[in-house]
Amino acid sequence: MSVQSPKALLSFLNAEHCDTVLWRMSDLKKCIPAERARDIPPFIVMDVLEKAQDLERQGRRIIHMEIGEPDFPTPACICEAAENAIRKGHTHYTHSLGLIQLREAVCRHYLEKYGVTINPDQVIVTSGTSPALFMIFAALLEAEDEIIISDPHYPCYPNFANFLKARPAYVSVREEEDFQYRAEDIRKRIGDRTKAILVNSPSNPTGMLLSPDRMAGIADLGPYVVSDEIYHGLVYEEKEHSILEFTDRAFVLNGFSKAFAMTGWRLGYIVAPGEFVRPLQKIQQNFFISASSISQWAGVAALTSAAADVERMRGIYNERRKYLIQRLRDMGFALKAEPKGAFYILVNARHLADKSYALAFDILDRAGVGVSPGVDFGQNAEGYLRISYANSLENIKEGMDRIESYLKSCS
């Protein structure tokens, strides 16, 4: 027999077949998913997206500003490299660390862009930044160890830590301070079990960039720094910095999903301190074997031939960013800090509602615009909405017009 839900389990146990209940209870336990799978929270933004898709199926036109996914197609030179790889038969497992051509391209990229020298032996190519995060956390954190994470933060960070029985330790970042981490606040949070500090600049959900002096301050604190650099390349008016400019005691994780519009290719990489490469390689071999060979050849083209495409997309994102900032301010949202990277704006909507979950679903229902509830990104973002500008300017304009009408209907 299979038990689908706790309710079904209860009604089964209340059944009159007491003589066989003991046997059945042990049998039932085998049908219940493991605690770690039961406890992992859902990605709330996916709830919004799925509701939006339900409405679309009913014939509604929805403007999607909830999704963290580029709306551009993957640049042609990258697609051609993948087609060539298939044609040439590069369709098998690769070295578990990744193609040497791609690892060398990563090293050249970090040298040219940030002036840092890394060795291809320190680079582990992964099936996206998400597996890279999981692998780093698994290699670094024992049960009960702590990793410092900003609040707000990308929702998966604490979920990965909890999944591994480690603990997220939150440090607040505030809009009045441009959502910047402060080394003094982090220092107060460091304890015996602190293994690492996670930084994400530009950040999801705030779009903020850590200043170089703050990065230097964090690098000096002592614990390893895990730096999620996935939004590098999508920076406006300022310049992004890699953690490797400030310390070698760091893990960089980066990927091709965002700047190269390659979410579906599932490609990323880790740059790790030498002593962690072999453990990470063993995790890769056991869990993933290698990243996709075809995507890796596409990745080589991305790093060597797609600079003009990235620049073009960045220019368009910037136009949308400026437009959105202006529209939000005109509608009465107080944006204390202007986001300088990624494609998100985290906007304070506490004057409209305390609970961002209910607000986001109300905006979806009544205005037909998908936005992400801030609560998905931590307690400090409750009352905020994350608005993504990974959508055409035309759609963003329509989305803002709809939200403006929604606000008028509420007042």
Ligand SMILES: Cc1ncc(COP(=O)(O)O)c(C=O)c1O
């Ligand atoms: C901050 C951050 N890190 C990692 C990821 C995961 O990216 P990938 O597609 O490379 O797994 C995302 C995706 O939205 C992200 O926003």
